[in-house]
Amino acid sequence: MAASVLLSAENTGLTFAVGNSGTVGAPGNGVGVPVPVPWNRSLDRALEEASATGCLNLSGRKLKEFPRSAANHDLTDTTRADLSRNRLPELPLEVCMFVSLEHLQLYQNCLRSLPESLLNLQALTYLNISRNQLSTLPSPVCSLPLKVLIACNNKLVSLPEELGQLRQLTELDVSCNEIQTLPPQVGRLDSLRDLNIRRNHLARLPPELAALPLVRLDFSCNKVTSIPVCYRNLRHLQSIVLDNNPLQNPPAQICIKGMIHIFKYLNNEASKTTPELPDYDRRPLAFGSCVEELYPGRPYGALDSGFNSVDSGDKRWSGNEPTDELSDLPLRVAEITKEQRQRREREEHRTTGSHSVTNGTCENQRMSVCNIESRLKVSLPSDLGAALTDGVVLCHLANHVRPRSVPSIHVPSPAVPKLTMAKCRRNVENFLEACRRIGVPQVRPSH
Known part of the structure; x- marks a missing residue:
């Protein structure tokens, strides 16, 4: 040729x-x-894929307006839209017509405001409007069923009072703005777990935050001088970031020692103003009990003698040595729970003296539970069956009897608080296999 x-x-x-x-x-x-x-042609292909899959990805295309060719495609069933890293001066009205939209990425654009038509998105649970030029958080945002709202790196000077309407919100990130105060309505965010107000102009923290089920709180790089004493009631708190603040109460030498010492200080301050509090109310219950409410059956701290504990799929080492900050937390929680249980038992004993046999049986059961709690250094909930369903406590029990008998344990995480059935089943199978290796006799039920 x-x-x-x-x-x-x-x-x-x-x-x-x-x-x-x-x-x-x-x-x-x-x-x-x-x-x-x-x-x-590449843009048309993205629109065709969105029409077929329900996921619209127009990220990083230097768009200044919504593509006109989108009118040739059926995008009404779009559930996820990514318009990030463009040059949009406003949210396209076409996007506000996606009534099935659940996930919307708008970060790194030139947005100065959001339209009222945003109210049409009544299925939206995730909204990222970070790295824009917003000076106020538009009120339509507060009327959406959001679970995650990310509005960091804007020019926000305040948050609207309507923010309290976001009752389903679990994560709020308004870091790197110019916010000077938080509205008291923030205390109505009953589901809020993660609050990031880092790098703002806050001079004080609102006491209303003490009523929230916060797991993580970051108010670093602000102008906060004191932590309210009522924050000792943040029972679920696992992480607090407060560096780069002119803190005087607690003093800096207390803060650098970690969260345990901060809560001890707050409880001591509370006992000075309310001396009638009993001892068990003065102790920092704080963040310990979140294990049972958020992750039933999940051990807390260094309870496991094995390794490769799996946190929602990510493996990590988990040796026997506890961290300095949380070393005595499980034991304290167990002691407090034991004191409360003993006090309740004494009251029941005075009122129900006629049922001695039944009370004796219940007492034996309670003693067995206390024995397990003291050995594992955790507090078991009253609904023991539900707590053992995911197999986490069982695996740690096996590792307590024989270290590293269960090498890998799936445990919940703040992002994924509930294990899948497959991971629960795997934990239980690992526990049964460890029991066989330890020498526990297998008893078959009689029919």
Whole structure:
């Protein structure tokens, strides 16, 4: 076959063809050098995929407006839309017509406001409007069923009072703004677990935060001088970040020692103003009991003698040595729970003296539970069956009897508080296998 070199009039570059001669783009039997796909053709392909899958990805295309060619595609069933890293001056009205939208990415644009038509998105649970030019949080945002709201790196100077309407919100990130105060309505966010108000202009923390089920609180890089004493009631708190603040109460030497010492200080301050409190109310119950309410049956601290504990799929080492900050937390929680249980038992004993046999049986059961709690250094809930369903406590019990008998344990995490059935089943199977290796006799139920 003859090989010819053609110089196209429309293309000043060389094109090699084998066989029949032809120009670029003309039909022929030749094999030519691939030509880059036009930009608008790539955009059309993204719109076609969105029409088929329900996921619209227009990220990083330098868009200043919504593509006009979108009118040629059916995007009404779109559930996820990513318009991040563009040059949009406002939210396109076309996006506000996606009534099935659940997940919307708008970060790194030029947004100065959001339209009222945003109210149409009554299925939206995730909204990221970070890295824009918003000076206020629009009120329509507070009327959506959001679970995650990320509005960091804007120019916000305040948060609206309507923020308290977001009753399903679990994560709020308004870091790197110019916020000076938080409205008291923030105390109505009954589901809030993660609050990030880092790098703002806050001079004080609202006491209303003490009523929230916060697991993580970050107010670093602000102007806060004191932590309210009522924050000792943040029973679920696992992480608090407070560096780069001119804190005087608690003093800096207390804060650098960690969360345990901070809560001890707050409880001591509370006992000075309310000396009538009993001892068990003065102790920092704080963040210990969140284990049972958020993650039933999950041990807390360094309870496991094994390794490779799996936190929702991510493996990590978990040796026997506890961290300095949380070393005595499980034991304290167990002691407090034991004191409360003993006090309740004494009251029941005074009122129900006639049921001595039944009380004796219950006492034996309670003593057995206390024995397990003291050995594992955890507090077991009253609904013991539900707590053992995921197999986490069982695996730690096996590792307590024989270290590393269960090498890998699936445990919940703040992001995924409930294990899947497959992971629960795997934990139980690992526990049964460890029991067989330890030598526990297998007893079959009689029919």
